[in-house]
Amino acid sequence: MTDQPYTQADLMAEAARQHYSLTDDAEYGCVGESIVDRGIGDTSETWGGLPRPDYEAAQAAIHDLIIHAADLSPWAVAIGADGLEPDPDALVREHAGRPSVRVHVAFAPDVLPVAREDVMRALSDALLDSL
Known part of the structure; x- marks a missing residue:
């Protein structure tokens, strides 16, 4: 080659x-x-x-x-x-009734559902803390 x-x-x-x-x-x-x-x-x-x-x-x-x-x-x-799979749920944070941040996440197929939930919860908490 x-x-x-x-x-x-x-x-x-x-x-x-x-x-x-x-x-x-x-x-x-x-x-x-x-x-x-x-x-x-x-x-x-x-x-x-x-x-x-x-x-x-x-x-x-x-x-x-x-x-x-x-x-x-x-x-x-x-x-x-x-080889990642997009998570079907996006994290959305609103300000004044409008979306101000939307985060989409993708995981490897072997990431367990509980680990996915932990990541999404941590990201959601981080968004709440920063906005």
Whole structure:
């Protein structure tokens, strides 16, 4: 095998760039095509089963959320490269009724649930102490 003209960091940077580009310019119509047959939460309803005005409002709201989402692509790529699993719960601290800090954490698959809870509790306490 020959020496490659790129590093692991170069690969991760390019993966993050491409990951972000998939959502950076999300096509409105593609959002609709993607949700039409999908279930809504835990209900038996689908987005496409909504009355047309409600479906179009939902499509517009979803599209808006996508195009205004923060670029966490480098974080997401690094988590995958490290073999970590994002915790589904974020720590959120509010100030004046609005979120002022949001912390997302990822763990190795072998970190036990009790250890995960301990970490999240410690982070939560640290946020409370510092804000």
